[in-house]
Amino acid sequence: MGYSEQRLMIEFLQIFIIIGLTAWVFAVNLKIPNSKVTLMHKSIELRIACIFLCAFLLIFTFNNYGTSRANNELKFILSGKVELLEINNNPFDNADALVYSLKNMCNPPAHHSHTTNNLQLTIKTDNKLFQLGLQRDSKNPHEYWIFFPAFSRGVIGYICTSALDSF
Structure with missing residues (x-):
């Protein structure tokens, strides 16, 4: 299941x-x-x-x-072909790795940390244009908290990726 x-x-x-x-x-x-x-x-x-x-x-x-x-909407949007991916209004070249991480979003066990670095992610697919908030975890530099303000006020999931190390 x-x-x-x-x-x-x-x-x-x-x-x-x-x-x-x-x-x-x-x-x-x-x-x-x-x-x-x-x-x-x-x-x-x-x-x-x-x-x-x-x-x-x-x-x-x-x-x-x-x-x-929010999770269902994000999965639907990401099922389309990604035409544009920007982070903080700058084009992002490693879109495939980030989109793969977003498609496989999870909820790891709580480890009593907080967010540090706020990134604004804009993705345009053939299904829709939307924005996500990504915030780096304070204890794990490869873990990001995902926010989808159009659907939920809180965290909708977490991803672990090294694709965003340069930010």
Whole structure:
């Protein structure tokens, strides 16, 4: 199972959890045996906790949805023939290596670093003209964080390449 399929399954699971918790929170017919009071009326704290959990999962799901949408759009755009590749408005000669890295973008384990060098990448294919933000990792000089501002506010993936060493 590929990375995109795993991410899609996680999103569907989150949506089902949100729907289930929401239905459970607002269910009024849950009765405690030998009692005339519903479970929800007895435990307002439980209901509030479930509402906050649903809100958190909803925010997390929509954030993942934006990242997945950005990844899918980037893969579609890069499936076309690259006509122009610029970094910081300067032509870039080693386009094939960079495009290959972008097509094979991944999510490595977290290593508690930050970004240092910001590069503006412009790519024109027969499918579209678009811009990406690439930011070099502070601990691994060959790792770059990928940002696609048109679709997501956060990081959409990471690449490891030596094609950008001159920047």
